[in-house]
Amino acid sequence: MSFDELALVCERVAATPSRNRKISLLGEYLTKQNETDLVRATRFLCGQPLPGGAKMSLGHAALREALIEVTGWDLETVRLCYREVGDTGETIGLLLQGATRNLPLTLQQAEEEYLGVFGRKRTADRVARLAEVFLRYSPLSLKYFVKGITGNLRIGLQERLVEEAIAAATGHTAAALREASHKAGQLGDIARAAYRRELHLVEAKIFHPMEFMLAKPIEQAPELGDAADWWVEDKYDGIRSQVHAGDGQVKIYSRGMEEVTAAFPEIVTIFAGLPVPIAIDGELLAWRDGKALNFTVLQQRLQRKTVPAELLTEVPIIFMAYDLLHLAGQSTAGLTLEERLHLLAQHLPDGARLSARRPLAELPSLEEEFNAARKRGNEGLLLKRRGTIYEPGKRGNYWLKVKKAFGTLDVVVTAAEQGHGRRATMLSDYTFAVRDGDRFLNVGKAYSGLTDDEIRELTRVLRGLTQEKYGRVMLVRPEVVLEVAFDGIQKSPRHKSGFALRFPRILRWRQDKSPADADTLAAVQALYTATLG
Amino acid sequence: MKVPPLTVRFTAAGIHILEIDLWLDPRQPVAHAWFSHAHADHASGRPQQVWATSRTLELYRIRWPITTSVDQKLIPLAFGIPIEWNGAKLTAWPAGHIIGAAQLCVEKDGYRLVYTGDLKLNQPICGVKTISIECDRLIIESTFGLPIYHFLSHTEARHRILSFAQETLAEGATPVFLGYPLGRGQEIAHVLATAGIPTSVHGAMHKFLPAYEAEGYSFPGVEPYSAQTDPSRALVVVPGMRDYLEARGEVRVAYVSGWAALANARTRANAHELIPYSDHASFTELLDLVAASGASQIDIVHGYAEPFAHILRGRGYHAQAATAQMSREEDAGA
Numbered sequence: 001m002s003f004d005e006l007a008l009v010c011e012r013v014a015a016t017p018s019r020n021r022k023i024s025l026l027g028e029y030l031t032k033q034n035e036t037d038l039v040r041a042t043r044f045l046c047g048q049p050l051p052g053g054a055k056m057s058l059g060h061a062a063l064r065e066a067l068i069e070v071t072g073w074d075l076e077t078v079r080l081c082y083r084e085v086g087d088t089g090e091t092i093g094l095l096l097q098g099a100t101r102n103l104p105l106t107l108q109q110a111e112e113e114y115l116g117v118f119g120r121k122r123t124a125d126r127v128a129r130l131a132e133v134f135l136r137y138s139p140l141s142l143k144y145f146v147k148g149i150t151g152n153l154r155i156g157l158q159e160r161l162v163e164e165a166i167a168a169a170t171g172h173t174a175a176a177l178r179e180a181s182h183k184a185g186q187l188g189d190i191a192r193a194a195y196r197r198e199l200h201l202v203e204a205k206i207f208h209p210m211e212f213m214l215a216k217p218i219e220q221a222p223e224l225g226d227a228a229d230w231w232v233e234d235k236y237d238g239i240r241s242q243v244h245a246g247d248g249q250v251k252i253y254s255r256g257m258e259e260v261t262a263a264f265p266e267i268v269t270i271f272a273g274l275p276v277p278i279a280i281d282g283e284l285l286a287w288r289d290g291k292a293l294n295f296t297v298l299q300q301r302l303q304r305k306t307v308p309a310e311l312l313t314e315v316p317i318i319f320m321a322y323d324l325l326h327l328a329g330q331s332t333a334g335l336t337l338e339e340r341l342h343l344l345a346q347h348l349p350d351g352a353r354l355s356a357r358r359p360l361a362e363l364p365s366l367e368e369e370f371n372a373a374r375k376r377g378n379e380g381l382l383l384k385r386r387g388t389i390y391e392p393g394k395r396g397n398y399w400l401k402v403k404k405a406f407g408t409l410d411v412v413v414t415a416a417e418q419g420h421g422r423r424a425t426m427l428s429d430y431t432f433a434v435r436d437g438d439r440f441l442n443v444g445k446a447y448s449g450l451t452d453d454e455i456r457e458l459t460r461v462l463r464g465l466t467q468e469k470y471g472r473v474m475l476v477r478p479e480v481v482l483e484v485a486f487d488g489i490q491k492s493p494r495h496k497s498g499f500a501l502r503f504p505r506i507l508r509w510r511q512d513k514s515p516a517d518a519d520t521l522a523a524v525q526a527l528y529t530a531t532l533g
Numbered sequence: 534m535k536v537p538p539l540t541v542r543f544t545a546a547g548i549h550i551l552e553i554d555l556w557l558d559p560r561q562p563v564a565h566a567w568f569s570h571a572h573a574d575h576a577s578g579r580p581q582q583v584w585a586t587s588r589t590l591e592l593y594r595i596r597w598p599i600t601t602s603v604d605q606k607l608i609p610l611a612f613g614i615p616i617e618w619n620g621a622k623l624t625a626w627p628a629g630h631i632i633g634a635a636q637l638c639v640e641k642d643g644y645r646l647v648y649t650g651d652l653k654l655n656q657p658i659c660g661v662k663t664i665s666i667e668c669d670r671l672i673i674e675s676t677f678g679l680p681i682y683h684f685l686s687h688t689e690a691r692h693r694i695l696s697f698a699q700e701t702l703a704e705g706a707t708p709v710f711l712g713y714p715l716g717r718g719q720e721i722a723h724v725l726a727t728a729g730i731p732t733s734v735h736g737a738m739h740k741f742l743p744a745y746e747a748e749g750y751s752f753p754g755v756e757p758y759s760a761q762t763d764p765s766r767a768l769v770v771v772p773g774m775r776d777y778l779e780a781r782g783e784v785r786v787a788y789v790s791g792w793a794a795l796a797n798a799r800t801r802a803n804a805h806e807l808i809p810y811s812d813h814a815s816f817t818e819l820l821d822l823v824a825a826s827g828a829s830q831i832d833i834v835h836g837y838a839e840p841f842a843h844i845l846r847g848r849g850y851h852a853q854a855a856t857a858q859m860s861r862e863e864d865a866g867a
Binding site: 014015016017073074076077080081084085086087090091094095097098154423424425426452 | 679680681683794795796797799800801805806807817837840843844847
């Protein structure tokens with residue numbers, strides 16, 4: 001069926017703010033598709049058009065290059081156009097108007113074109129192939145074809161809504177769809193099962209990453225009810241991961257279903273050659289002397305395709321296991337926490353660690369335990385309710401986390417950047433600094449936390465403070481004070497201050513404070529040293 | 534190379550043709566001025582002597598009524614009929630933009646200079662289709678001088694305006710069109726009213742309806758908006774009224790503008806429906822105008838002036854942006 005029509009449907013979805021209208025527009029379209037095209041359309045809507053969720057890595061520069069090859073526009077003009085539009089797919093669609101042959105495009109052809117481009121190894125070959133694609137189809141379809149590559153459609157569509165649309169199109173309840181999709185990550189496969197009316201057969205499979213069960217943040221112990229219902233574990237500041245092992249293979253997936261196996265060869269060694277296939281939930285940690293190291297250290301290992309020997313010894317990694325997902329061809333998600341952990345303890349290979357758990361009732365106080373966990377260098381505590389099942393993708397009441405914000409800092413905005421998509425015309429990304437004498441040294445950058453109205457107002461103020469402009473970035477006079485929360489501090493060579501806040505988020509715009517009231521570099525240093533303690 | 538008989542200075546006070554002492558859309562008090570059209574950023578203040586089309590002068594007078602304190606002479610120019618001024622010939626030609634909008638052709642010793650003012654090349658909903666004039670030097674705007682700006686034709690725009698209004702009314706909500714008081718507002722009201730959709734317009738727009746009617750555009754049943762206006766009427770109002778209307782009932786907002794060509798206009802204008810139609814030329818219309826003029830020198834005075842000049846130079850034109858000189862403070866009052 002038609003990709004052109006899918007592009008049109010996406011335009012209509014973008015045009016309506018109504019959740020129900022988005023679902024019904026998509027549902028109407030999906031109902032008309034046969035099984036194969038339903039799967040193709042679903043994959044596209046999830047931003048993963050290739051079968052098996054294969055990655056399509058082609059940067060904005062390469063996409064631009066293909067565009068320039070077809071249209072003859074110079075780089076300067078294309079850049080300026082992008083700055084006005086704020087989205088690569090849309091910019092390319094607009095600049096291709098009148099330059100293409102407007103041939104009809106089917107879902108099957110779109111998939112073949114994606115495979116044609118990404119079947120090539122070298123970027124130059126991909127660009128050349130993409131340029132051919134750009135000449136063929138309608139600008140609207142090409143706009144969405146490119147959005148498929150950049151992976152974000154920007155039409156106000158979360159995966160939730162796609163699930164509901166598939167449910168509507170195949171005559172299932174949204175709940176049934178969601179449950180299945182949590183067991184097996186790929187929504188395309190779920191759509192196929194839904195079409196065949198085999199949703200009940202969807203089971204978690206080894207080497208198919210499952211969504212992680214998540215913990216809800218709590219502030220206070222009274223929310224817990226009876227202490228006898230709870231187990232307590234330390235909450236580690238590492239990389240949440242799943243290890244899948246069996247048939248001589250080991251794969252490690254981090255959050256977002258991303259495979260990170262190559263970066264952690266020592267974990268692969270530990271799990272290789274297990275007699276029974278297994279999938280385990282846990283945390284990758286940099287570990288020395290019985291203690292987790294600062295997240296900064298761990299970061300050196302992530303994103304590696306190969307790990308040099310000296311880094312292996314310098315930053316040793318362990319896998320701290322805390323739940324069982326799959327064992328001997330069976331999903332264990334339906335077992336109780338105690339049953340799962342019992343089996344996990346039996347099958348965990350030497351060299352992997354099991355996260356220690358204590359009954360809450362036996363602890364003197366949650367506060368004391370929290371402080372002890374912090375002293376051990378961990379982030380806080382996890383509370384897990386006794387007798388509960390593993391609920392993939394859910395942030396429910398079975399798992400809770402006690403994780404106090406690290407604190408807050410009052411920082412000064414030194415640069416602002418235009419946002420993307422719906423925030424393309426506003427200055428929504430802020431670089432901020434702390435005070436060091438009369439200098440302001442950057443410690444981070446945050447994207448969110450303010451309402452659109454606040455951003456609009458702040459945009460107006462910051463434009464008035466602009467001193468220099470580099471492309472999308474404005475350097476501003478340090479006058480606006482923001483209060484930011486964050487989860488930690490790490491060393492950073494990128495910032496002149498030498499530090500970067502982890503996960504900074506803007507709490508509020510402190511219009512009551514002046515730059516002289518901002519926090520100092522010395523305060524940041526002290527906080528960092530305290531965490532190394 | 535022969536020295537052209539007309540010299541142009543671009544200053545913060547406006548565009549000045551030295552030899553004949555004529556200012557084009559001046560922003561400060563001057564002796565002799567040409568008003569390309571009646572929008573406030575072009576026709577303002579009280580020059581001693583003003584040339585413009587009779588429709589532009591009429592609309593100008595609505596905003597700047599006769600006063601006894603200033604002695605002002607307004608001279609209407611009919612399309613295509615030249616008059617003499619300081620040894621040059623001045624001729625007005627249609628510019629499409631809004632009713633009365635005109636380009637000015639200044640001819641001296643066989644040398645022709647054309648100032649477009651704001652213009653649209655394609656047929657507008659209300660207005661005379663623009664004529665492209667061959668000239669030696671072209672002074673042109675570039676509000677939409679980037680290749681991302683593509684617009685609907687007037688017939689497509691008409692269709693989109695009507696279907697948005699009809700669908701919204703069918704859903705029991707009030708269709709609201711936002712527009713500035715002169716130009717787009719009347720075009721939208723004309724489309725709605727002549728299709729039989731009961732329409733109310735903001736008072737600031739309503740006062741210009743007679744001028745449109747005199748040009749032959751009808752507005753059957755159009756009333757000025759008031760607090761008592763029935764919610765089943767389509768509304769054409771100024772952007773400032775949006776919050777007020779939203780607080781009163783269920784409304785859906787359409788943004789009819791050249792800027793609606795980009796998806797980010799949805800947040801920028803906070804609109805439900807984007808209808809990319811403009812009373813300015815789209816990028817390709819601008820290119821067509823430049824090509825048709827055959828001008829050997831092109832000055833760009835508004836909008837994406839630098840990038841558009843860069844694009845024109847890439848196509849072999851002798852083009853430059855005049856916007857930097859026109860925003861420079863020290864030239865003010867020259």
